[in-house]
Amino acid sequence: MNNLANNTYPGRGIIIGKTKDTKKIIQIYWLMGRSENSKNRIFITVGNNFVKNEVFDMEKLIDPSFIIYFPIKKINNYHIVTNGDQTEKIYKYLRENKSFEEALKDQFYEPDKPNYTPRISGLVNTKTSEYKLAIVKTINNNASYFVRQIFSYNNLIPGKGYCITTYEKDGDPLPSYVGEPSIVKIYNSIEENIEEYWDLLDKNNRVAILVKSINVKDGKDTIRIINRVGIVGQQQMS
Numbered sequence: 001m002n003n004l005a006n007n008t009y010p011g012r013g014i015i016i017g018k019t020k021d022t023k024k025i026i027q028i029y030w031l032m033g034r035s036e037n038s039k040n041r042i043f044i045t046v047g048n049n050f051v052k053n054e055v056f057d058m059e060k061l062i063d064p065s066f067i068i069y070f071p072i073k074k075i076n077n078y079h080i081v082t083n084g085d086q087t088e089k090i091y092k093y094l095r096e097n098k099s100f101e102e103a104l105k106d107q108f109y110e111p112d113k114p115n116y117t118p119r120i121s122g123l124v125n126t127k128t129s130e131y132k133l134a135i136v137k138t139i140n141n142n143a144s145y146f147v148r149q150i151f152s153y154n155n156l157i158p159g160k161g162y163c164i165t166t167y168e169k170d171g172d173p174l175p176s177y178v179g180e181p182s183i184v185k186i187y188n189s190i191e192e193n194i195e196e197y198w199d200l201l202d203k204n205n206r207v208a209i210l211v212k213s214i215n216v217k218d219g220k221d222t223i224r225i226i227n228r229v230g231i232v233g234q235q236q237m238s
Contacts, residue, residue, distance in 0.1 A: 003182055004163075004200045009034065009170035010177075012083040014122045015197070016131050017161020017186035025124055025214040026161060026186050027081050028197055029071050031207040037062040042227040043208045049074040049221070051210055056229050072212060072223070077127040079214060079221070083120045083166060084110065090121065100132055101150060107136050109146060114173035116141055118166045126219055131156055133164050137176040151181055161186040190224045198226050 004010060015028035031053070033039040040060050046052045051072035070087045073080045078094050080087055086107055093103035100123045110117040118137035123130075131153040139145040153162065162181035167174045187193050194211040201209070207228050214221045 004165075004184075004197070007169055008202045009167060009174070009205055010201075011117070011166035011174065012120065013163060013165040014081055014083070014120050014133065015161040015163045015184060015186075016081075016122050016124060016133060016156070017184070018156035018158055019186055019188045019213075020159030021188050022158050023216055024188075025079075025126065025156070025216060026190075026193055027072070027079060027122065027124060027212040027214070028161070028193060028209070029081050029083075030197065030201060030209040032201065032205045033207045034205060035062075036060060038067060039207050039228065041067055041207055042229060043071075043210050043225045045223060045225070046070075051223060051225070053208075056227075072210065074221070077125055077219065079124040079126070079212065081122045081212070083117075086119055086121055090123070100134070104134055104136065104148060104150070107148065109136055109138055109176075113143070114141055115167075116143055116176070117174070118176050120164050120166055120177075122164075124214065126214060126216070129155060131162070133162055133181050135164055135177060141173045141175065157183070159186055160184070190222055194224050194226060 013030050017026045040056050041053050042056045044054045052070050053068050069085045073091050075094050080090050090103040116138040118135050121134045123132045134150045136148045161184050163184045164181045165177050168178050190211050190213040198209050210225045212223050
């Protein structure tokens with residue numbers, strides 16, 4: 001996990017993993033920000049199984065583009081996590097019995113020149129035990145060249161997770177994530193996971209983090225959130 005501990009700005013990140021006792025599947029997602037506009041966000045739970053980014057202080061809002069979206073949604077046995085509005089497209093496609101891959105076929109990176117922030121997405125299918133991570137990014141921050149990568153896992157290693165972030169490190173422009181998802185540690189409890197990964201993120205740039213724990217036997221999920229400006233507590237989902 002040194003790639004997070006020693007990295008001041010990995011950007012937004014997704015982890016999909018399984019607890020060591022194999023009883024729960026874990027999804028982790030976090031926000032980071034360098035500007036006041038990016039830091040002016042919190043996670044809130046909406047409805048029974050969604051999480052939304054929300055502006056904390058409307059008076060400080062500069063531009064809502066790319067910062068307000070649903071990072072977490074669920075439909076039937078599918079659990080979606082992304083860093084942008086592609087959540088809606090994936091949700092729509094799954095509802096229409098289409099695939100994760102089809103939903104991302106025409107997905108592009110964010111048009112925030114010169115960074116061209118990658119779109120990262122994850123999916124857990126509790127019925128078929130399929131686990132997927134995807135990234136759409138430019139090559140060397142050149143908008144003329146891009147790549148879509150999908151990593152599909154037939155099973156998860158107990159006590160381990162697969163992690164992907166938007167950026168490789170801090171920089172100007174910010175360099176996109178490189179390589180396959182890294183393997184990181186997953187703890188048995190939701191509290192251990194959220195505290196560990198919140199502490200790993202740079203204190204000056206971290207904004208919010210959520211951990212979603214999905215019970216393998218009955219499919220019930222619990223979401224725990226920490227926001228930079230406060231804490232929204234644990235909520236039992238079904």
